[in-house]
Amino acid sequence: MAAPKKYPDELRARAVRLYRESDPKPLIRRLAEQWGVHPERLRTWIRQDEADRGERDDRLSTSELDELRRLRKDNAELKRANEILKAASAYVASELDPTRRRS
Known part of the structure; x- marks a missing residue:
């Protein structure tokens, strides 16, 4: 059985969407502080979103x-x-x- 998620999927989706829609791109550290998540966690979410969209080829998509x-x-x-x-x-x-x- 998988461990319960620390962060809800909605929070993840909203934080990634905010990062993607921001211009210029905010610092991940600052955005993570605003959302109350660890910066590396947010960075991982962003990388996975990029892989899912086909923008990265160094990771597998979901x-x-x-x-x-x-x-x-x-x-x-x-x-x-x-x-x-x-x-x-x-x-x-x-x-x-x-x-x-x-x-």
Whole structure:
């Protein structure tokens, strides 16, 4: 289960929108103080918004991050299922082995 968010999504969206619509661009530090968030948190939000808009290619977009998380979860589940199947097939093979001594 994910940890609860410290900042509501609406606050994040409004702070990023204010930064994007401001001309000239305000200092992130000052804007963060106005909104009551840590400057690095606001900077991260702005970078992620730029990635989502296709303005940055050094970060994955939110949809790509969601897909990556889903694929990693699916991969882990498939690995667990594969281990179970390996163990089951080894057990069945040992039960069918004609050279195995039965007690």
